[in-house]
Amino acid sequence: MYNKQSLTIEEQIVQLINRGLVITDSDLAFHFxxxxxxxxxxxxxxxxxxxxKENHVFKTGSRFEDVISLYNFDxxxxxxxxxxxEKIEISxxxxxxxxxxxxxxxxxxxxxxIFQNVPEAVKTLAVIEEELARSKDIFIKSHKTKHKDDLRFPPSWKTLELTSFGALSKIYGNLKNDVKSKDIIAKELGLVNHTYLPSWLQSLAQIRNYCAHHSRLWNKNLPGRPKLLANPPFNWITKIPEEKEMHMLYIHLCCMKYLLNIIQPHNNLKPQLIDLLGKYPSVDPNALGLKVNWQNEALWK
Known part of the structure:
Protein backbone atom coordinates (compact mmCIF):
# COMPACT_ATOMS: atom_id res chain seq x y z
CA MET A 1 0.00 0.00 0.00
CA TYR A 2 1.30 3.46 -0.92
CA ASN A 3 1.70 5.44 2.30
CA LYS A 4 3.98 8.38 1.47
CA GLN A 5 2.74 11.78 2.56
CA SER A 6 3.33 15.12 0.84
CA LEU A 7 6.38 17.10 1.92
CA THR A 8 6.77 20.82 2.30
CA ILE A 9 9.37 22.41 0.04
CA GLU A 10 11.67 22.82 3.04
CA GLU A 11 11.30 19.09 3.76
CA GLN A 12 11.98 18.26 0.11
CA ILE A 13 15.27 20.20 0.30
CA VAL A 14 16.30 18.47 3.53
CA GLN A 15 15.48 15.07 2.00
CA LEU A 16 17.61 15.79 -1.09
CA ILE A 17 20.53 16.95 1.04
CA ASN A 18 20.25 13.87 3.27
CA ARG A 19 20.35 11.70 0.16
CA GLY A 20 23.61 13.32 -0.95
CA LEU A 21 22.58 16.03 -3.44
CA VAL A 22 24.75 19.11 -3.03
CA ILE A 23 22.59 22.21 -2.55
CA THR A 24 24.70 25.31 -1.93
CA ASP A 25 21.86 27.82 -2.12
CA SER A 26 18.72 26.68 -0.30
CA ASP A 27 16.83 29.82 -1.27
CA LEU A 28 17.47 29.14 -4.95
CA ALA A 29 16.45 25.51 -4.52
CA PHE A 30 13.26 26.66 -2.77
CA HIS A 31 12.52 28.99 -5.68
CA PHE A 32 12.87 26.26 -8.31
CA LYS A 53 18.03 3.36 -7.47
CA GLU A 54 15.43 2.39 -4.88
CA ASN A 55 17.74 3.71 -2.16
CA HIS A 56 17.70 7.20 -3.73
CA VAL A 57 21.34 7.87 -2.78
CA PHE A 58 23.12 10.41 -4.97
CA LYS A 59 26.55 9.80 -6.42
CA THR A 60 29.35 11.88 -4.94
CA GLY A 61 29.49 15.36 -6.46
CA SER A 62 25.89 15.47 -7.67
CA ARG A 63 24.70 19.06 -7.59
CA PHE A 64 21.27 20.68 -7.68
CA GLU A 65 22.64 23.26 -10.14
CA ASP A 66 23.34 20.45 -12.62
CA VAL A 67 19.78 19.21 -12.27
CA ILE A 68 18.46 22.66 -13.19
CA SER A 69 20.93 22.91 -16.06
CA LEU A 70 19.63 19.61 -17.47
CA TYR A 71 16.06 20.78 -17.01
CA ASN A 72 16.72 24.02 -18.90
CA PHE A 73 18.61 22.19 -21.65
CA ASP A 74 15.68 19.84 -22.12
CA GLU A 86 5.63 21.82 -36.97
CA LYS A 87 7.11 22.23 -40.45
CA ILE A 88 6.79 18.50 -41.13
CA GLU A 89 3.20 18.46 -39.87
CA ILE A 90 2.15 21.35 -42.10
CA SER A 91 3.81 19.75 -45.13
CA ILE A 114 -10.03 3.76 -49.18
CA PHE A 115 -8.86 2.73 -45.70
CA GLN A 116 -7.36 -0.58 -44.58
CA ASN A 117 -8.84 -0.61 -41.08
CA VAL A 118 -12.39 0.73 -41.24
CA PRO A 119 -13.08 0.72 -37.45
CA GLU A 120 -9.87 2.72 -36.96
CA ALA A 121 -10.95 5.16 -39.69
CA VAL A 122 -14.32 5.58 -37.98
CA LYS A 123 -12.56 6.36 -34.67
CA THR A 124 -10.42 8.99 -36.41
CA LEU A 125 -13.53 10.56 -37.96
CA ALA A 126 -15.13 10.73 -34.50
CA VAL A 127 -12.07 12.61 -33.20
CA ILE A 128 -12.25 14.98 -36.18
CA GLU A 129 -15.96 15.54 -35.52
CA GLU A 130 -15.17 16.54 -31.93
CA GLU A 131 -12.49 18.94 -33.15
CA LEU A 132 -14.97 20.52 -35.57
CA ALA A 133 -17.60 20.86 -32.85
CA ARG A 134 -15.13 22.67 -30.58
CA SER A 135 -13.73 24.89 -33.31
CA LYS A 136 -14.13 28.64 -33.02
CA ASP A 137 -12.38 29.25 -36.34
CA ILE A 138 -14.24 31.70 -38.54
CA PHE A 139 -13.81 29.63 -41.70
CA ILE A 140 -15.56 26.67 -40.02
CA LYS A 141 -18.38 28.78 -38.59
CA SER A 142 -18.86 30.47 -41.94
CA HIS A 143 -18.99 27.13 -43.76
CA LYS A 144 -21.63 25.78 -41.38
CA THR A 145 -23.71 28.93 -41.78
CA LYS A 146 -23.56 28.95 -45.58
CA HIS A 147 -24.10 25.21 -45.99
CA LYS A 148 -26.62 24.33 -43.26
CA ASP A 149 -28.25 21.63 -45.34
CA ASP A 150 -25.00 19.86 -46.18
CA LEU A 151 -24.58 17.23 -43.45
CA ARG A 152 -21.09 16.29 -44.55
CA PHE A 153 -17.99 17.63 -42.84
CA PRO A 154 -16.47 20.70 -44.48
CA PRO A 155 -14.16 19.67 -47.37
CA SER A 156 -10.71 18.37 -46.54
CA TRP A 157 -8.96 21.70 -47.08
CA LYS A 158 -11.03 23.12 -44.24
CA THR A 159 -11.53 20.10 -41.97
CA LEU A 160 -7.95 18.84 -41.97
CA GLU A 161 -6.61 22.24 -40.98
CA LEU A 162 -8.06 21.44 -37.55
CA THR A 163 -6.75 17.88 -37.39
CA SER A 164 -3.88 16.98 -35.06
CA PHE A 165 -0.59 15.57 -36.29
CA GLY A 166 -1.43 12.31 -34.56
CA ALA A 167 -4.70 12.00 -36.48
CA LEU A 168 -3.01 12.97 -39.75
CA SER A 169 -0.35 10.29 -39.27
CA LYS A 170 -3.08 7.70 -38.57
CA ILE A 171 -5.02 8.77 -41.66
CA TYR A 172 -1.94 8.40 -43.85
CA GLY A 173 -0.87 5.09 -42.36
CA ASN A 174 -4.39 3.65 -42.65
CA LEU A 175 -4.77 4.39 -46.37
CA LYS A 176 -4.86 1.28 -48.52
CA ASN A 177 -1.52 0.58 -50.15
CA ASP A 178 -2.99 0.81 -53.65
CA VAL A 179 -4.04 4.42 -53.07
CA LYS A 180 -1.78 6.28 -55.50
CA SER A 181 -1.44 9.34 -53.30
CA LYS A 182 0.09 7.27 -50.52
CA ASP A 183 3.17 6.52 -52.59
CA ILE A 184 3.24 9.99 -54.16
CA ILE A 185 3.39 11.67 -50.75
CA ALA A 186 6.10 9.30 -49.50
CA LYS A 187 8.17 9.91 -52.64
CA GLU A 188 7.79 13.68 -52.39
CA LEU A 189 9.10 13.46 -48.82
CA GLY A 190 12.09 11.38 -49.92
CA LEU A 191 10.96 8.00 -48.60
CA VAL A 192 10.43 6.25 -51.97
CA ASN A 193 7.11 4.55 -51.12
CA HIS A 194 4.51 4.00 -48.40
CA THR A 195 6.54 1.28 -46.62
CA TYR A 196 8.59 3.64 -44.46
CA LEU A 197 6.77 6.92 -43.90
CA PRO A 198 4.02 5.68 -41.52
CA SER A 199 6.53 4.64 -38.84
CA TRP A 200 8.36 7.96 -39.16
CA LEU A 201 5.15 9.92 -38.76
CA GLN A 202 4.01 7.84 -35.82
CA SER A 203 7.32 8.41 -34.01
CA LEU A 204 7.30 12.14 -34.70
CA ALA A 205 3.68 12.45 -33.57
CA GLN A 206 4.60 10.83 -30.24
CA ILE A 207 7.55 13.17 -29.80
CA ARG A 208 5.38 16.14 -30.73
CA ASN A 209 2.98 15.17 -27.94
CA TYR A 210 5.87 14.98 -25.46
CA CYS A 211 6.86 18.50 -26.48
CA ALA A 212 3.29 19.81 -26.27
CA HIS A 213 2.90 18.40 -22.75
CA HIS A 214 6.36 19.56 -21.62
CA SER A 215 7.54 15.99 -21.03
CA ARG A 216 11.21 15.10 -20.85
CA LEU A 217 13.11 14.31 -24.08
CA TRP A 218 16.58 14.14 -22.55
CA ASN A 219 17.54 10.58 -21.60
CA LYS A 220 14.07 9.38 -22.64
CA ASN A 221 13.17 5.86 -23.69
CA LEU A 222 11.12 6.79 -26.77
CA PRO A 223 8.54 4.18 -27.83
CA GLY A 224 8.60 4.75 -31.59
CA ARG A 225 10.93 2.85 -33.95
CA PRO A 226 11.21 4.46 -37.40
CA LYS A 227 11.64 1.93 -40.20
CA LEU A 228 14.81 2.87 -42.07
CA LEU A 229 15.55 2.71 -45.79
CA ALA A 230 18.63 0.72 -46.79
CA ASN A 231 19.65 3.31 -49.42
CA PRO A 232 17.76 6.60 -49.05
CA PRO A 233 17.74 8.74 -52.22
CA PHE A 234 19.01 11.79 -50.33
CA ASN A 235 21.82 12.42 -47.85
CA TRP A 236 21.63 10.15 -44.82
CA ILE A 237 23.90 8.92 -42.00
CA THR A 238 26.63 6.28 -42.27
CA LYS A 239 26.71 5.51 -38.53
CA ILE A 240 23.32 3.89 -37.99
CA PRO A 241 22.37 3.48 -34.30
CA GLU A 242 22.32 -0.09 -33.03
CA GLU A 243 19.01 -1.66 -32.11
CA LYS A 244 19.64 -0.94 -28.41
CA GLU A 245 20.04 2.77 -29.28
CA MET A 246 16.89 3.12 -31.39
CA HIS A 247 14.87 4.32 -28.40
CA MET A 248 17.08 7.42 -28.08
CA LEU A 249 16.38 10.80 -29.63
CA TYR A 250 19.22 10.86 -32.17
CA ILE A 251 17.66 8.62 -34.82
CA HIS A 252 14.43 10.63 -34.56
CA LEU A 253 16.40 13.85 -34.99
CA CYS A 254 17.93 12.29 -38.11
CA CYS A 255 14.46 11.52 -39.47
CA MET A 256 13.38 15.10 -38.78
CA LYS A 257 16.48 16.46 -40.49
CA TYR A 258 15.97 14.21 -43.54
CA LEU A 259 12.39 15.43 -44.00
CA LEU A 260 13.31 19.05 -43.26
CA ASN A 261 16.07 18.99 -45.89
CA ILE A 262 13.30 18.45 -48.45
CA ILE A 263 10.60 20.64 -46.89
CA GLN A 264 12.94 23.51 -45.97
CA PRO A 265 16.37 22.94 -47.58
CA HIS A 266 18.03 25.81 -45.69
CA ASN A 267 16.71 24.80 -42.27
CA ASN A 268 18.65 25.66 -39.13
CA LEU A 269 18.17 22.46 -37.11
CA LYS A 270 21.91 21.67 -37.07
CA PRO A 271 23.13 25.09 -35.81
CA GLN A 272 20.32 25.17 -33.25
CA LEU A 273 21.44 21.85 -31.80
CA ILE A 274 25.13 22.78 -31.88
CA ASP A 275 24.43 26.10 -30.14
CA LEU A 276 22.30 24.38 -27.50
CA LEU A 277 24.97 21.78 -26.74
CA GLY A 278 27.55 24.56 -26.56
CA LYS A 279 25.36 26.51 -24.13
CA TYR A 280 25.14 23.50 -21.79
CA PRO A 281 28.59 21.83 -21.90
CA SER A 282 27.82 19.73 -18.84
CA VAL A 283 25.11 17.85 -20.76
CA ASP A 284 26.29 14.46 -22.01
CA PRO A 285 25.38 14.10 -25.73
CA ASN A 286 25.33 10.32 -25.20
CA ALA A 287 22.08 10.74 -23.26
CA LEU A 288 20.51 11.74 -26.59
CA GLY A 289 22.30 9.00 -28.51
CA LEU A 290 24.35 11.50 -30.52
CA LYS A 291 27.19 9.81 -32.37
CA VAL A 292 30.74 11.19 -32.34
CA ASN A 293 31.09 13.77 -35.14
CA TRP A 294 27.37 13.46 -35.93
CA GLN A 295 27.44 17.00 -37.32
CA ASN A 296 29.82 15.92 -40.07
CA GLU A 297 27.50 13.26 -41.48
CA ALA A 298 26.24 14.01 -45.01
CA LEU A 299 22.71 14.35 -43.64
CA TRP A 300 23.72 17.17 -41.33
CA LYS A 301 26.06 19.09 -43.68
Missing part, protein backbone atom coordinates in the same frame (compact mmCIF):
# COMPACT_ATOMS: atom_id res chain seq x y z
CA UNK A 33 10.96 23.65 -6.31
CA UNK A 34 8.11 26.10 -5.80
CA UNK A 35 7.77 26.51 -9.59
CA UNK A 36 8.90 23.08 -10.88
CA UNK A 37 7.55 20.06 -9.05
CA UNK A 38 9.84 17.67 -7.21
CA UNK A 39 8.62 14.73 -9.27
CA UNK A 40 9.25 16.52 -12.59
CA UNK A 41 12.82 17.34 -11.57
CA UNK A 42 13.30 13.73 -10.41
CA UNK A 43 13.54 12.67 -14.07
CA UNK A 44 16.71 14.75 -14.36
CA UNK A 45 18.42 13.67 -11.13
CA UNK A 46 17.53 9.99 -11.55
CA UNK A 47 20.80 9.21 -13.47
CA UNK A 48 22.76 10.97 -10.71
CA UNK A 49 21.68 8.35 -8.19
CA UNK A 50 23.71 5.24 -7.37
CA UNK A 51 22.48 1.68 -7.82
CA UNK A 52 20.18 0.38 -6.53
CA UNK A 75 13.18 22.69 -22.16
CA UNK A 76 15.10 24.46 -24.93
CA UNK A 77 15.57 21.17 -26.79
CA UNK A 78 11.79 20.66 -26.85
CA UNK A 79 11.31 24.11 -28.39
CA UNK A 80 13.76 23.26 -31.19
CA UNK A 81 12.19 19.85 -31.82
CA UNK A 82 8.64 21.21 -31.71
CA UNK A 83 9.55 23.85 -34.29
CA UNK A 84 11.01 21.21 -36.61
CA UNK A 85 7.99 18.92 -36.29
CA UNK A 92 2.07 16.42 -44.50
CA UNK A 93 -1.29 18.14 -44.05
CA UNK A 94 -0.81 20.07 -47.28
CA UNK A 95 0.11 16.97 -49.26
CA UNK A 96 -2.74 14.87 -47.88
CA UNK A 97 -5.28 17.53 -48.75
CA UNK A 98 -3.87 18.21 -52.20
CA UNK A 99 -3.17 14.74 -53.54
CA UNK A 100 -6.13 12.87 -52.06
CA UNK A 101 -8.62 15.60 -52.94
CA UNK A 102 -7.51 15.26 -56.57
CA UNK A 103 -7.60 11.46 -56.42
CA UNK A 104 -10.90 10.99 -54.57
CA UNK A 105 -12.57 14.40 -54.23
CA UNK A 106 -12.91 16.96 -51.39
CA UNK A 107 -14.47 14.48 -48.94
CA UNK A 108 -11.97 11.67 -49.46
CA UNK A 109 -11.35 11.33 -45.70
CA UNK A 110 -14.98 10.19 -45.27
CA UNK A 111 -14.67 7.48 -47.94
CA UNK A 112 -14.20 4.41 -45.73
CA UNK A 113 -13.48 2.22 -48.73
Missing amino acids: LSHISYYRLAGYWWPMQSEP RELRIIVFDAI LRTKLIYHLSHEFGPWWFQKLE
Whole structure:
Protein backbone atom coordinates (compact mmCIF):
# COMPACT_ATOMS: atom_id res chain seq x y z
CA MET A 1 0.00 0.00 0.00
CA TYR A 2 1.30 3.46 -0.92
CA ASN A 3 1.70 5.44 2.30
CA LYS A 4 3.98 8.38 1.47
CA GLN A 5 2.74 11.78 2.56
CA SER A 6 3.33 15.12 0.84
CA LEU A 7 6.38 17.10 1.92
CA THR A 8 6.77 20.82 2.30
CA ILE A 9 9.37 22.41 0.04
CA GLU A 10 11.67 22.82 3.04
CA GLU A 11 11.30 19.09 3.76
CA GLN A 12 11.98 18.26 0.11
CA ILE A 13 15.27 20.20 0.30
CA VAL A 14 16.30 18.47 3.53
CA GLN A 15 15.48 15.07 2.00
CA LEU A 16 17.61 15.79 -1.09
CA ILE A 17 20.53 16.95 1.04
CA ASN A 18 20.25 13.87 3.27
CA ARG A 19 20.35 11.70 0.16
CA GLY A 20 23.61 13.32 -0.95
CA LEU A 21 22.58 16.03 -3.44
CA VAL A 22 24.75 19.11 -3.03
CA ILE A 23 22.59 22.21 -2.55
CA THR A 24 24.70 25.31 -1.93
CA ASP A 25 21.86 27.82 -2.12
CA SER A 26 18.72 26.68 -0.30
CA ASP A 27 16.83 29.82 -1.27
CA LEU A 28 17.47 29.14 -4.95
CA ALA A 29 16.45 25.51 -4.52
CA PHE A 30 13.26 26.66 -2.77
CA HIS A 31 12.52 28.99 -5.68
CA PHE A 32 12.87 26.26 -8.31
CA LEU A 33 10.96 23.65 -6.31
CA SER A 34 8.11 26.10 -5.80
CA HIS A 35 7.77 26.51 -9.59
CA ILE A 36 8.90 23.08 -10.88
CA SER A 37 7.55 20.06 -9.05
CA TYR A 38 9.84 17.67 -7.21
CA TYR A 39 8.62 14.73 -9.27
CA ARG A 40 9.25 16.52 -12.59
CA LEU A 41 12.82 17.34 -11.57
CA ALA A 42 13.30 13.73 -10.41
CA GLY A 43 13.54 12.67 -14.07
CA TYR A 44 16.71 14.75 -14.36
CA TRP A 45 18.42 13.67 -11.13
CA TRP A 46 17.53 9.99 -11.55
CA PRO A 47 20.80 9.21 -13.47
CA MET A 48 22.76 10.97 -10.71
CA GLN A 49 21.68 8.35 -8.19
CA SER A 50 23.71 5.24 -7.37
CA GLU A 51 22.48 1.68 -7.82
CA PRO A 52 20.18 0.38 -6.53
CA LYS A 53 18.03 3.36 -7.47
CA GLU A 54 15.43 2.39 -4.88
CA ASN A 55 17.74 3.71 -2.16
CA HIS A 56 17.70 7.20 -3.73
CA VAL A 57 21.34 7.87 -2.78
CA PHE A 58 23.12 10.41 -4.97
CA LYS A 59 26.55 9.80 -6.42
CA THR A 60 29.35 11.88 -4.94
CA GLY A 61 29.49 15.36 -6.46
CA SER A 62 25.89 15.47 -7.67
CA ARG A 63 24.70 19.06 -7.59
CA PHE A 64 21.27 20.68 -7.68
CA GLU A 65 22.64 23.26 -10.14
CA ASP A 66 23.34 20.45 -12.62
CA VAL A 67 19.78 19.21 -12.27
CA ILE A 68 18.46 22.66 -13.19
CA SER A 69 20.93 22.91 -16.06
CA LEU A 70 19.63 19.61 -17.47
CA TYR A 71 16.06 20.78 -17.01
CA ASN A 72 16.72 24.02 -18.90
CA PHE A 73 18.61 22.19 -21.65
CA ASP A 74 15.68 19.84 -22.12
CA ARG A 75 13.18 22.69 -22.16
CA GLU A 76 15.10 24.46 -24.93
CA LEU A 77 15.57 21.17 -26.79
CA ARG A 78 11.79 20.66 -26.85
CA ILE A 79 11.31 24.11 -28.39
CA ILE A 80 13.76 23.26 -31.19
CA VAL A 81 12.19 19.85 -31.82
CA PHE A 82 8.64 21.21 -31.71
CA ASP A 83 9.55 23.85 -34.29
CA ALA A 84 11.01 21.21 -36.61
CA ILE A 85 7.99 18.92 -36.29
CA GLU A 86 5.63 21.82 -36.97
CA LYS A 87 7.11 22.23 -40.45
CA ILE A 88 6.79 18.50 -41.13
CA GLU A 89 3.20 18.46 -39.87
CA ILE A 90 2.15 21.35 -42.10
CA SER A 91 3.81 19.75 -45.13
CA LEU A 92 2.07 16.42 -44.50
CA ARG A 93 -1.29 18.14 -44.05
CA THR A 94 -0.81 20.07 -47.28
CA LYS A 95 0.11 16.97 -49.26
CA LEU A 96 -2.74 14.87 -47.88
CA ILE A 97 -5.28 17.53 -48.75
CA TYR A 98 -3.87 18.21 -52.20
CA HIS A 99 -3.17 14.74 -53.54
CA LEU A 100 -6.13 12.87 -52.06
CA SER A 101 -8.62 15.60 -52.94
CA HIS A 102 -7.51 15.26 -56.57
CA GLU A 103 -7.60 11.46 -56.42
CA PHE A 104 -10.90 10.99 -54.57
CA GLY A 105 -12.57 14.40 -54.23
CA PRO A 106 -12.91 16.96 -51.39
CA TRP A 107 -14.47 14.48 -48.94
CA TRP A 108 -11.97 11.67 -49.46
CA PHE A 109 -11.35 11.33 -45.70
CA GLN A 110 -14.98 10.19 -45.27
CA LYS A 111 -14.67 7.48 -47.94
CA LEU A 112 -14.20 4.41 -45.73
CA GLU A 113 -13.48 2.22 -48.73
CA ILE A 114 -10.03 3.76 -49.18
CA PHE A 115 -8.86 2.73 -45.70
CA GLN A 116 -7.36 -0.58 -44.58
CA ASN A 117 -8.84 -0.61 -41.08
CA VAL A 118 -12.39 0.73 -41.24
CA PRO A 119 -13.08 0.72 -37.45
CA GLU A 120 -9.87 2.72 -36.96
CA ALA A 121 -10.95 5.16 -39.69
CA VAL A 122 -14.32 5.58 -37.98
CA LYS A 123 -12.56 6.36 -34.67
CA THR A 124 -10.42 8.99 -36.41
CA LEU A 125 -13.53 10.56 -37.96
CA ALA A 126 -15.13 10.73 -34.50
CA VAL A 127 -12.07 12.61 -33.20
CA ILE A 128 -12.25 14.98 -36.18
CA GLU A 129 -15.96 15.54 -35.52
CA GLU A 130 -15.17 16.54 -31.93
CA GLU A 131 -12.49 18.94 -33.15
CA LEU A 132 -14.97 20.52 -35.57
CA ALA A 133 -17.60 20.86 -32.85
CA ARG A 134 -15.13 22.67 -30.58
CA SER A 135 -13.73 24.89 -33.31
CA LYS A 136 -14.13 28.64 -33.02
CA ASP A 137 -12.38 29.25 -36.34
CA ILE A 138 -14.24 31.70 -38.54
CA PHE A 139 -13.81 29.63 -41.70
CA ILE A 140 -15.56 26.67 -40.02
CA LYS A 141 -18.38 28.78 -38.59
CA SER A 142 -18.86 30.47 -41.94
CA HIS A 143 -18.99 27.13 -43.76
CA LYS A 144 -21.63 25.78 -41.38
CA THR A 145 -23.71 28.93 -41.78
CA LYS A 146 -23.56 28.95 -45.58
CA HIS A 147 -24.10 25.21 -45.99
CA LYS A 148 -26.62 24.33 -43.26
CA ASP A 149 -28.25 21.63 -45.34
CA ASP A 150 -25.00 19.86 -46.18
CA LEU A 151 -24.58 17.23 -43.45
CA ARG A 152 -21.09 16.29 -44.55
CA PHE A 153 -17.99 17.63 -42.84
CA PRO A 154 -16.47 20.70 -44.48
CA PRO A 155 -14.16 19.67 -47.37
CA SER A 156 -10.71 18.37 -46.54
CA TRP A 157 -8.96 21.70 -47.08
CA LYS A 158 -11.03 23.12 -44.24
CA THR A 159 -11.53 20.10 -41.97
CA LEU A 160 -7.95 18.84 -41.97
CA GLU A 161 -6.61 22.24 -40.98
CA LEU A 162 -8.06 21.44 -37.55
CA THR A 163 -6.75 17.88 -37.39
CA SER A 164 -3.88 16.98 -35.06
CA PHE A 165 -0.59 15.57 -36.29
CA GLY A 166 -1.43 12.31 -34.56
CA ALA A 167 -4.70 12.00 -36.48
CA LEU A 168 -3.01 12.97 -39.75
CA SER A 169 -0.35 10.29 -39.27
CA LYS A 170 -3.08 7.70 -38.57
CA ILE A 171 -5.02 8.77 -41.66
CA TYR A 172 -1.94 8.40 -43.85
CA GLY A 173 -0.87 5.09 -42.36
CA ASN A 174 -4.39 3.65 -42.65
CA LEU A 175 -4.77 4.39 -46.37
CA LYS A 176 -4.86 1.28 -48.52
CA ASN A 177 -1.52 0.58 -50.15
CA ASP A 178 -2.99 0.81 -53.65
CA VAL A 179 -4.04 4.42 -53.07
CA LYS A 180 -1.78 6.28 -55.50
CA SER A 181 -1.44 9.34 -53.30
CA LYS A 182 0.09 7.27 -50.52
CA ASP A 183 3.17 6.52 -52.59
CA ILE A 184 3.24 9.99 -54.16
CA ILE A 185 3.39 11.67 -50.75
CA ALA A 186 6.10 9.30 -49.50
CA LYS A 187 8.17 9.91 -52.64
CA GLU A 188 7.79 13.68 -52.39
CA LEU A 189 9.10 13.46 -48.82
CA GLY A 190 12.09 11.38 -49.92
CA LEU A 191 10.96 8.00 -48.60
CA VAL A 192 10.43 6.25 -51.97
CA ASN A 193 7.11 4.55 -51.12
CA HIS A 194 4.51 4.00 -48.40
CA THR A 195 6.54 1.28 -46.62
CA TYR A 196 8.59 3.64 -44.46
CA LEU A 197 6.77 6.92 -43.90
CA PRO A 198 4.02 5.68 -41.52
CA SER A 199 6.53 4.64 -38.84
CA TRP A 200 8.36 7.96 -39.16
CA LEU A 201 5.15 9.92 -38.76
CA GLN A 202 4.01 7.84 -35.82
CA SER A 203 7.32 8.41 -34.01
CA LEU A 204 7.30 12.14 -34.70
CA ALA A 205 3.68 12.45 -33.57
CA GLN A 206 4.60 10.83 -30.24
CA ILE A 207 7.55 13.17 -29.80
CA ARG A 208 5.38 16.14 -30.73
CA ASN A 209 2.98 15.17 -27.94
CA TYR A 210 5.87 14.98 -25.46
CA CYS A 211 6.86 18.50 -26.48
CA ALA A 212 3.29 19.81 -26.27
CA HIS A 213 2.90 18.40 -22.75
CA HIS A 214 6.36 19.56 -21.62
CA SER A 215 7.54 15.99 -21.03
CA ARG A 216 11.21 15.10 -20.85
CA LEU A 217 13.11 14.31 -24.08
CA TRP A 218 16.58 14.14 -22.55
CA ASN A 219 17.54 10.58 -21.60
CA LYS A 220 14.07 9.38 -22.64
CA ASN A 221 13.17 5.86 -23.69
CA LEU A 222 11.12 6.79 -26.77
CA PRO A 223 8.54 4.18 -27.83
CA GLY A 224 8.60 4.75 -31.59
CA ARG A 225 10.93 2.85 -33.95
CA PRO A 226 11.21 4.46 -37.40
CA LYS A 227 11.64 1.93 -40.20
CA LEU A 228 14.81 2.87 -42.07
CA LEU A 229 15.55 2.71 -45.79
CA ALA A 230 18.63 0.72 -46.79
CA ASN A 231 19.65 3.31 -49.42
CA PRO A 232 17.76 6.60 -49.05
CA PRO A 233 17.74 8.74 -52.22
CA PHE A 234 19.01 11.79 -50.33
CA ASN A 235 21.82 12.42 -47.85
CA TRP A 236 21.63 10.15 -44.82
CA ILE A 237 23.90 8.92 -42.00
CA THR A 238 26.63 6.28 -42.27
CA LYS A 239 26.71 5.51 -38.53
CA ILE A 240 23.32 3.89 -37.99
CA PRO A 241 22.37 3.48 -34.30
CA GLU A 242 22.32 -0.09 -33.03
CA GLU A 243 19.01 -1.66 -32.11
CA LYS A 244 19.64 -0.94 -28.41
CA GLU A 245 20.04 2.77 -29.28
CA MET A 246 16.89 3.12 -31.39
CA HIS A 247 14.87 4.32 -28.40
CA MET A 248 17.08 7.42 -28.08
CA LEU A 249 16.38 10.80 -29.63
CA TYR A 250 19.22 10.86 -32.17
CA ILE A 251 17.66 8.62 -34.82
CA HIS A 252 14.43 10.63 -34.56
CA LEU A 253 16.40 13.85 -34.99
CA CYS A 254 17.93 12.29 -38.11
CA CYS A 255 14.46 11.52 -39.47
CA MET A 256 13.38 15.10 -38.78
CA LYS A 257 16.48 16.46 -40.49
CA TYR A 258 15.97 14.21 -43.54
CA LEU A 259 12.39 15.43 -44.00
CA LEU A 260 13.31 19.05 -43.26
CA ASN A 261 16.07 18.99 -45.89
CA ILE A 262 13.30 18.45 -48.45
CA ILE A 263 10.60 20.64 -46.89
CA GLN A 264 12.94 23.51 -45.97
CA PRO A 265 16.37 22.94 -47.58
CA HIS A 266 18.03 25.81 -45.69
CA ASN A 267 16.71 24.80 -42.27
CA ASN A 268 18.65 25.66 -39.13
CA LEU A 269 18.17 22.46 -37.11
CA LYS A 270 21.91 21.67 -37.07
CA PRO A 271 23.13 25.09 -35.81
CA GLN A 272 20.32 25.17 -33.25
CA LEU A 273 21.44 21.85 -31.80
CA ILE A 274 25.13 22.78 -31.88
CA ASP A 275 24.43 26.10 -30.14
CA LEU A 276 22.30 24.38 -27.50
CA LEU A 277 24.97 21.78 -26.74
CA GLY A 278 27.55 24.56 -26.56
CA LYS A 279 25.36 26.51 -24.13
CA TYR A 280 25.14 23.50 -21.79
CA PRO A 281 28.59 21.83 -21.90
CA SER A 282 27.82 19.73 -18.84
CA VAL A 283 25.11 17.85 -20.76
CA ASP A 284 26.29 14.46 -22.01
CA PRO A 285 25.38 14.10 -25.73
CA ASN A 286 25.33 10.32 -25.20
CA ALA A 287 22.08 10.74 -23.26
CA LEU A 288 20.51 11.74 -26.59
CA GLY A 289 22.30 9.00 -28.51
CA LEU A 290 24.35 11.50 -30.52
CA LYS A 291 27.19 9.81 -32.37
CA VAL A 292 30.74 11.19 -32.34
CA ASN A 293 31.09 13.77 -35.14
CA TRP A 294 27.37 13.46 -35.93
CA GLN A 295 27.44 17.00 -37.32
CA ASN A 296 29.82 15.92 -40.07
CA GLU A 297 27.50 13.26 -41.48
CA ALA A 298 26.24 14.01 -45.01
CA LEU A 299 22.71 14.35 -43.64
CA TRP A 300 23.72 17.17 -41.33
CA LYS A 301 26.06 19.09 -43.68
